[in-house]
Amino acid sequence: MITSSNIIRALRRRIGKELQKTLKVRKIIQIPFRLYIIMQNAEHGSILDLIHKQKRIPESRACSIFNQIIAAVEYCHSQGVVHRDIKCENILFDSNYTVKLIDFGFAKSMNPVLKTAGEEKLEALIAQKSPSKAKKENSNLSETYCGSYAYASPEILRGVPYDPFASDIWAMGCVLYTMVHGRLPFDDRHLGKLIKQVQAPISFPTAVVTSTEFKICCRKIFVPAKDRVSIVDLKKDPWVMTKYLEYERVVIQRQSQSVK
Numbered sequence: 001m002i003t004s005s006n007i008i009r010a011l012r013r014r015i016g017k018e019l020q021k022t023l024k025v026r027k028i029i030q031i032p033f034r035l036y037i038i039m040q041n042a043e044h045g046s047i048l049d050l051i052h053k054q055k056r057i058p059e060s061r062a063c064s065i066f067n068q069i070i071a072a073v074e075y076c077h078s079q080g081v082v083h084r085d086i087k088c089e090n091i092l093f094d095s096n097y098t099v100k101l102i103d104f105g106f107a108k109s110m111n112p113v114l115k116t117a118g119e120e121k122l123e124a125l126i127a128q129k130s131p132s133k134a135k136k137e138n139s140n141l142s143e144t145y146c147g148s149y150a151y152a153s154p155e156i157l158r159g160v161p162y163d164p165f166a167s168d169i170w171a172m173g174c175v176l177y178t179m180v181h182g183r184l185p186f187d188d189r190h191l192g193k194l195i196k197q198v199q200a201p202i203s204f205p206t207a208v209v210t211s212t213e214f215k216i217c218c219r220k221i222f223v224p225a226k227d228r229v230s231i232v233d234l235k236k237d238p239w240v241m242t243k244y245l246e247y248e249r250v251v252i253q254r255q256s257q258s259v260k
Contacts, residue, residue: 062179155167
């Protein structure tokens with residue numbers, strides 16, 4: 001039987017595991033017909049707010065932010081959790097401009113669930129009678145459409161079973177592109193046009209001058225899922241590594257000058 005207390009306990013476990021490196025949960029309050037989750041305040045708003053203020057974010061700073069996004073998503077993935085709704089609105093800044101990943105409403109745990117002996121016997125029976133159904137249930141692919149059109153990978157838009165880990169990386173690429181260019185990489189106003197755009201090579205507007213290394217990094221992300229860069233290899237990308245160090249040097253220099 002599913003009770004409200006069971007839901008509370010499940011929420012505490014889920015939030016505790018998924019948000020250790022993202023936004024902190026201060027308290028969960030239950031009243032009749034309502035559940036309130038009180039979370040850490042993000043004083044500096046979202047990435048989208050920052051883009052609205054600055055029009056676009058310089059490559060070096062965007063890279064510093066992107067490194068933090070990589071760290072947050074990598075942590076979730078290492079716990080077997082996929083976010084499935086990564087977008088500029090769901091990435092906030094605390095008082096120190098530390099990135100905080102929020103909104104795990106579409107998140108899913110891909111870790112195998114411990115089953116009782118009875119459940120294992122039932123699964124074995126299903127496998128005997130319907131092998132295709134058993135294979136589908138044991139798959140690590142997702143079939144549920146999640147997130148926003150503008151950040152959705154081609155495989156999600158096509159409505160086929162997809163690797164949610166790879167789709168998270170696609171959405172991260174959309175966030176990165178939007179930070180640097182001040183606009184989304186794909187036009188989500190017409191679904192048919194959007195599907196064609198995401199299947200074509202990524203293009204870059206000439207109005208904004210960006211480095212070759214940045215474009216190469218984006219091209220590793222905006223490709224079919226089978227060829228898409230993994231999060232481990234994304235951390236090692238030359239642009240991700242060098243631009244991050246460049247930004248950190250500038251920050252250190254400013255800090256030393258302010259001390260003087």
